[in-house]
Amino acid sequence: MKNTETSDFKYIGNILLNWYKKNARDLPFRQTKDPYKIWICEIVFQQTRINQGLNHYNNFIKRFPDVKTLAEAAEDEVLLHWKGLGYYSRAINIHKAAKQIMADYHGSFPSEYGEILKLKGVGKYTAAAVSSICFNGKMPAVDGNFYRVLSRFFADGFDISNSKAFSYFSELAALILPEKVGDFNQAMMDLGSEICKPKNPLCGECPLHENCLAFSLQKMSSFPVKTKKVKAENLQLTYYFVHRNGQFLIQQRKDDFIWKKLFEFLPEISVELEPFVRNAKTINHKLTHKNLSIEIFDVDVTSASVWKALIGTKKYIISDFENFHEKSFPKPLENYIQNSLKD
DNA sequence: AAGCCGGGGAG
DNA sequence: CTCCCAGGCTT
Numbered sequence: 001m002k003n004t005e006t007s008d009f010k011y012i013g014n015i016l017l018n019w020y021k022k023n024a025r026d027l028p029f030r031q032t033k034d035p036y037k038i039w040i041c042e043i044v045f046q047q048t049r050i051n052q053g054l055n056h057y058n059n060f061i062k063r064f065p066d067v068k069t070l071a072e073a074a075e076d077e078v079l080l081h082w083k084g085l086g087y088y089s090r091a092i093n094i095h096k097a098a099k100q101i102m103a104d105y106h107g108s109f110p111s112e113y114g115e116i117l118k119l120k121g122v123g124k125y126t127a128a129a130v131s132s133i134c135f136n137g138k139m140p141a142v143d144g145n146f147y148r149v150l151s152r153f154f155a156d157g158f159d160i161s162n163s164k165a166f167s168y169f170s171e172l173a174a175l176i177l178p179e180k181v182g183d184f185n186q187a188m189m190d191l192g193s194e195i196c197k198p199k200n201p202l203c204g205e206c207p208l209h210e211n212c213l214a215f216s217l218q219k220m221s222s223f224p225v226k227t228k229k230v231k232a233e234n235l236q237l238t239y240y241f242v243h244r245n246g247q248f249l250i251q252q253r254k255d256d257f258i259w260k261k262l263f264e265f266l267p268e269i270s271v272e273l274e275p276f277v278r279n280a281k282t283i284n285h286k287l288t289h290k291n292l293s294i295e296i297f298d299v300d301v302t303s304a305s306v307w308k309a310l311i312g313t314k315k316y317i318i319s320d321f322e323n324f325h326e327k328s329f330p331k332p333l334e335n336y337i338q339n340s341l342k343d
Numbered sequence: 344a345a346g347c348c349g350g351g352g353a354g
Numbered sequence: 355c356t357c358c359c360a361g362g363c364t365t
Contacts, residue, residue: 048359121361143360144360258347286350287349
């Protein structure tokens with residue numbers, strides 16, 4: 001930030017606000033300032049594209065229209081409404097935060113940035129977004145869009161994979177921050193999503209292109225700089241799909257590692273069940289940090305007495321083909337159940 | 344400060 | 355195939 005300190009860039013923020021008035025996306029959470037809804041939408045769309053999360057957001061708000069309803073719901077049902085979205089700690093934390101708001105704020109959503117920041121699953125970005133959009137807060141909601149737009153505008157090569165990137169780009173954002181911070185934050189999101197896209201940005205339609213340094217240098221694809229590459233490691237999982245007469249056995253995962261608190265098939269079976277093992281199927285599934293190879297053994301328990309004894313232990317949860325969608329399974333397991341239905 | 348957590352769509 | 359998305363938590 002060498003050559004930017006002496007210049008006044010406030011007009012940039014106002015250009016963005018004017019652009020936003022005419023080009024704001026028509027999204028369901030744009031028609032409200034209810035901090036509950038804005039909070040939910042901010043969590044849903046963390047690391048998630050609008051088109052991917054829109055149905056989840058709408059279904060979530062329909063089932064849990066306010067903090068109290070969410071706080072009083074069972075965790076499994078919150079997870080169910082998060083099914084397929086990924087990053088499941090968000091669902092667990094969103095439920096804990098709702099309880100927090102009931103206990104610590106009498107069910108009234110906190111209005112101060114510092115208080116919002118105390119909620120589980122709420123970091124500096126989300127606290128800034130909610131406080132600015134709903135309570136006239138003045139903090140920039142620095143996210144991936146800010147990184148991209150600002151690094152291009154200033155042709156700034158600061159590495160966004162550096163852990164100091166957030167504070168660095170917060171200072172850059174402060175240079176152009178107008179009075180109406182809430183609209184400004186949303187304007188940056190829309191510009192980054194619709195115009196200043198990661199690849200093939202639409203600079204001809206950008207309200208900032210006359211002053212954008214990356215554009216003047218025709219180096220848009222050089223920004224932002226990101227040095228750290230994510231590498232996925234291989235991981236083998238084994239499951240036994242133990243079933244009889246349209247019912248099958250599942251258990252719930254812990255809240256560590258992948259797929260926190262989602263349901264899964266049995267990772268192992270006792271020797272009495274081994275005679276019923278039929279065939280195995282291997283599913284390859286890619287996560288951001290893992291390449292999964294999931295081997296699933298089909299175990300058709302053809303003996304009524306063995307099945308009855310199995311159920312009697314009460315160690316497992318019984319699910320069935322009729323309503324398996326009432327529990328939250330990892331995507332590859334849900335697909336496996338779906339395919340089993342066709343057989 | 345670095346590593347980890349999903350799933351999907353774009354190119 | 356690679357990249358990255360309205361990030362945050364844990365260690």
